[in-house]
Structures are given as C-alpha cells and as structure tokens.
Amino acid sequence: MLDRTSNRPKLPPEIARRRTFAIISHPDAGKTTLTEKFLLYGGAIQMAGQVRAKGEARRTRSDFMQMEKDRGISVSASAMSFDFKDFRFNLVDTPGHSDFSEDTYRTLTAVDAAVMVIDGAKGVESQTQKLFEVCRLRDLPILTFCNKMDRESRDTFEIIDEIQENLAIDVTPASWPIGRGRDFIGCYDILRDRLDLMDRADRNKVAESIAIEGLDDPKLAEHVPADLLKVFLEEIEMARELLPPLDQQALLDGTLTPIWFGSAINSFGVKELMEGIGQFGPEPQPQSAEPRAVAPEETKVAGFVFKVQANMDPKHRDRVAFVRLASGHFKRGMKLTHVRSKKPMAISNPVLFLASDRELAEEAWAGDIIGIPNHGQLRIGDTLTEGEAIRVTGIPSFAPELLQGVRAGDPMKSKHLEKALMQFAEEGAAKVFKPAIGSGFIVGVVGQLQFEVLASRIELEYGLPVRFDASQFTSARWVSGEKDAVEKFTNANKQHISHDHDGDIVYLTRLQWDIDRIERDYPDVKLTATKEMM
Numbered sequence: 242m243l244d245r246t247s248n249r250p251k252l253p254p255e256i257a258r259r260r261t262f263a264i265i266s267h268p269d270a271g272k273t274t275l276t277e278k279f280l281l282y283g284g285a286i287q288m289a290g291q292v293r294a295k296g297e298a299r300r301t302r303s304d305f306m307q308m309e310k311d312r313g314i315s316v317s318a319s320a321m322s323f324d325f326k327d328f329r330f331n332l333v334d335t336p337g338h339s340d341f342s343e344d345t346y347r348t349l350t351a352v353d354a355a356v357m358v359i360d361g362a363k364g365v366e367s368q369t370q371k372l373f374e375v376c377r378l379r380d381l382p383i384l385t386f387c388n389k390m391d392r393e394s395r396d397t398f399e400i401i402d403e404i405q406e407n408l409a410i411d412v413t414p415a416s417w418p419i420g421r422g423r424d425f426i427g428c429y430d431i432l433r434d435r436l437d438l439m440d441r442a443d444r445n446k447v448a449e450s451i452a453i454e455g456l457d458d459p460k461l462a463e464h465v466p467a468d469l470l471k472v473f474l475e476e477i478e479m480a481r482e483l484l485p486p487l488d489q490q491a492l493l494d495g496t497l498t499p500i501w502f503g504s505a506i507n508s509f510g511v512k513e514l515m516e517g518i519g520q521f522g523p524e525p526q527p528q529s530a531e532p533r534a535v536a537p538e539e540t541k542v543a544g545f546v547f548k549v550q551a552n553m554d555p556k557h558r559d560r561v562a563f564v565r566l567a568s569g570h571f572k573r574g575m576k577l578t579h580v581r582s583k584k585p586m587a588i589s590n591p592v593l594f595l596a597s598d599r600e601l602a603e604e605a606w607a608g609d610i611i612g613i614p615n616h617g618q619l620r621i622g623d624t625l626t627e628g629e630a631i632r633v634t635g636i637p638s639f640a641p642e643l644l645q646g647v648r649a650g651d652p653m654k655s656k657h658l659e660k661a662l663m664q665f666a667e668e669g670a671a672k673v674f675k676p677a678i679g680s681g682f683i684v685g686v687v688g689q690l691q692f693e694v695l696a697s698r699i700e701l702e703y704g705l706p707v708r709f710d711a712s713q714f715t716s717a718r719w720v721s722g723e724k725d726a727v728e729k730f731t732n733a734n735k736q737h738i739s740h741d742h743d744g745d746i747v748y749l750t751r752l753q754w755d756i757d758r759i760e761r762d763y764p765d766v767k768l769t770a771t772k773e774m775m
C-alpha cells in the first residue's frame with residue numbers, strides 16, 4: 242500500500258500545485274459539459290462549447306469517430322492541461338463505455354484522483370458503479386459532482402444514501418442545494434459559508450456568491466424565499482447530525498467523498514468543485530514500482546507509459562505514448578533510459594496537451610502527462626528513468642472475455658493484417674494471439690463493441706476490409722513456470738497454444754474444466770488471467 246497520507250514530505254511548489262485527475266460518469270451525466278466548463282474557467286478556451294466543436298471537427302476525420310459519436314461514446318482517451326488559480330490541472334479523459342474497461346483501468350493508473358459525475362435525477366447508474374469499482378481497486382480519492390440540479394432531481398438525502406449504500410463510501414456534503422427542480426435557486430457552500438445563487442438567464446455566468454455568517458445570518462432570508470429557507474435549514478441541520486464532516490485523510494484513503502451539487506450547463510457549482518479539487522484533491526502521489534516506489538519529490542525524472550495511441554493522424558503513421566511523470570523535473574531534449582530495452586532515448590519532441598492544441602513541452606513536472614511521439618518503441622507499461630532500472634507496477638493486462646478469429650477480406654493481404662493487428666495489440670486496443678498450429682489470428686477483447694471498432698479502424702487506417710468469425714475458444718490464460726515444465730505442457734497441448742504480441746505463451750480453451758484440469762495435472766505450470774505489462 243502506498244503512503245497516501247497528508248503528512249508526506251513537502252513537495253517542491255511546482256509539483257505541489259499539480260492536480261492530475263480523471264472524470265468518471267455514466268454516459269449523459271454531463272462529463273463533456275463539465276469538462277468544457279473546467280476549460281472555460283481554466284482560461285483555456287474563450288467560450289464554452291469549443292470542446293464539443295473541436296471534438297466534432299476531429300471526429301469527422303473518420304467514420305470510426307463517427308461511429309463513436311453516433312453511439313454517444315468516447316473511446317479515445319486524451320489528456321488536457323490547464324491552469325486554475327494557483328493550480329495546474331491535468332485532466333485525463335477516460336473512455337466512457339464499459340467495453341473499454343481495461344483502457345479505463347490503465348488510464349486510472351495515471352491519475353491521483355477521480356471526479357465522479359452523477360445525474361441528480363438518476364443517481365448512481367451502472368457505468369458509474371463499474372468505474373467506481375475500478376477506482377476502488379486503486380484506492381483512488383474521489384470527489385463527487387451531482388449534476389443537473391436545475392432539473393427535477395431526487396431528494397438530496399436519497400442521492401447521498403444511494404452513493405453510500407451502492408458504492409460503500411462515506412459522503413460528506415461540500416455544498417447543499419436549496420430548492421429543487423424549477424425552484425432550485427442555488428447552493429449553500431458548507432465549506433466556506435457562502436450562498437451561491439444560480440443565474441438561469443445566463444448559462445456562462447458565474448454564480449453570484451454571498452458571504453454568510455452562519456446559518457442564523459439574516460442575509461439568508463434576504464436571498465432565499467421563506468419556504469425554501471425553512472426546508473433548507475431543516476435539511477442542513479439533519480445533514481450535520483447524520484453525515485460525517487470532511488476529513489482529508491479519509492478522502493485520501495478513498496473512504497470518504499465530498500459532494501458538490503450544481504449544474505454544469507449553467508456553469509453552476511463548477512468553480513466550487515474546482516476549488517475543492519485544488520484544496521483537497523491530492524498532490525501528485527507516489528507510484529508503485531519495482532524494486533522500489535517512486536516519490537514525486539525525487540529530483541530525477543521517472544515516468545511511465547499508460548496509453549499508446551496510434552494513428553492520431555492517419556496520414557502519418559505516428560504514435561503517441563502518453564507518459565505520466567512520476568517524479569522530477571523534465572526538460573525537453575532530456576535523454577532518458579527506456580528501462581525495458583535499457584536503451585537511451587532522447588525525448589526531443591514531447592507534447593503537452595493543452596485544451597485546444599498540442600504544444601511542444603519545454604518542461605514538465607511530476608504529475609504531468611506528456612505525449613512522446615515514437616515509432617513503436619514505447620509500449621504500455623514501459624518506464625523511462627534517468628538510468629535507474631525501475632519498473633512501474635500495477636498496469637495489468639486482463640485476459641479477454643470474447644475471442645474471435647480474424648481474416649483479411651483479401652487473402653493476399655494477410656501480412657498487412659498482421660501488421661495492423663500488432664499495432665492495435667501494442668496500443669492495448671485488443672489482444673492478438675497467433676495460434677501455434679495453423680494460420681490466422683485470434684483476437685480477444687473485453688466487449689463486443691471492440692470488435693466493431695477494431696474492424697472499422699483496420700479498414701480506415703489500413704485500407705483492409707476484415708472479417709471476424711466465431712472462434713472455438715472462449716478463454717485465454719497466460720502460461721508461466723519453469724522452462725522445462727512449460728515446454729512439456731505446451732508440447733502436449735499444441736492445439737490450445739498461441740503467442741500474444743509480446744511472444745508470451747497463451748493457453749486458449751473453451752472450458753473452465755480444462756483450466757482446472759491443467760492446474761491439477763501440471764502443478765508446475767501457472768495459468769493466469771492477468772499479466773503485468775512490461
């Protein structure tokens with residue numbers, strides 16, 4: 242367990258001001274809208290609406306992106322950096338669809354906290370729950386934003402209860418809504434004793450905020466209609482009795498989440514949330530690694546690849562490796578050691594993803610996300626250091642749950658297909674297995690939709706129509722153990738053996754019974770459903 246206490250060593254100011262986080266939500270809860278407003282207050286864009294506009298311009302580039310848009314999902318993760326007050330925010334986008342959960346998991350290894358957006362009328366939805374569980378695996382601190390309070394929403398206590406019950410996390414209100422639905426007028430900022438009033442007429446206007454001296458301040462009655470005030474005062478008293486206060490350590494441990502109520506589209510509650518992320522959202526945290534953890538305050542640079550995106554520009558076969566800096570102060574042109582190959586790499590064109598553009602990163606600090614264009618040397622899970630042989634851990638690869646055979650529509654193009662498949666395997670978009678016997682490939686994914694995305698990307702990016710067909714296998718397990726034992730095992734089970742894109746041995750089967758039998762018959766051979774990327 243990493244030391245995520247609030248009394249870690251004091252970080253250099255440039256690192257201490259960084260907040261690196263992701264937003265998790267069920268589709269339609271308002272993640273995009275909230276992101277737009279973040280960027281708006283981050284001064285990164287002039288007018289809200291540009292993320293979408295920009296996103297659409299980018300998406301029209303290919304039908305794959307069109308498909309993504311039609312289905313209302315976002316499958317391509319990216320990072321955005323912007324300043325807010327004294328803070329530098331690095332927002333890492335997570336794919337929203339459950340079929341991309343492995344990608345999401347890896348993305349979440351690169352952040353120090355997550356903002357969970359829920360719809361005030363819907364509460365905790367299926368995808369919120371799934372993503373939350375991924376965060377829990379990593380004990381990530383969570384800050385919650387309850388959105389769409391301008392519309393008919395559920396009772397505040399009911400929302401809080403649902404989060405506590407379904408997600409097994411304590412909730413502390415950072416703000417409290419006054420009035421509901423049409424009568425919603427704004428929130429009481431519990432942390433700073435202010436009354437924030439929403440302006441329904443101007444969606445881009447920041448709320449009027451009035452300092453209040455405690456709940457018996459007569460100023461409340463000047464701004465809040467009597468009937469709403471009465472209900473509010475009752476509720477807030479009950480909330481104080483029933484709900485825990487904000488405890489920084491519990492937040493860092495991931496056992497307590499503060500909740501802000503607001504309306505992203507009305508720019509309401511967003512600034513308060515951002516201030517909360519600044520004030521309570523964790524500073525860059527230590528990173529688990531072998532043989533030792535990496536602390537952000539270390540002066541030497543270390544970073545790891547959590548995502549590889551190929552063909553960002555289909556005209557150039559470029560690839561960008563997204564690197565989370567775990568420690569130190571990076572400067573452009575630095576020579577870093579690529580730990581897996583032990584080779585030096587001069588990082589001459591690192592990219593910073595500012596809200597509206599990519600820009601050369603002249604420097605970056607622990608907590609930042611930089612993009613490193615490369616020709617395939619950098620893979621997910623790779624570590625870059627100033628020489629020390631450290632390997633970041635905790636970036637797993639999961640056994641796929643769906644397997645299909647894949648063939649090029651044109652048999653003459655099989656070599657091309659192999660290249661395309663390897664590319665996607667390295668990007669982490671799918672698992673690709675080459676059976677020991679016979680030709681062709683077997684592709685493994687977590688969700689059905691990934692097959693469709695893959696087929697359309699292979700066609701668009703490589704000009705190769707492909708066909709997927711049923712595979713006789715349904716499960717895959719990585720094989721490990723002493724060389725002799727593994728050899729004996731593979732020789733006796735040739736028809737089940739394949740290799741993944743790293744050349745590691747994989748056992749394919751359709752029966753759990755097979756897996757149990759092997760565990761019995763070959764005690765020296767280990768079958769695992771996850772593999773650490775390295």
Ligand code: GDP
Nearest residue numbers: 268269270271272273274389392504505506507
């Ligand atoms: P995402 O799928 O989570 O990225 O959600 P979007 O940001 O695209 O929002 C989904 C829909 O909800 C869009 O039509 C938004 O305009 C709308 N929406 C977002 N925030 C609010 C809000 O605070 N109030 C209301 N009434 N609608 C909102």
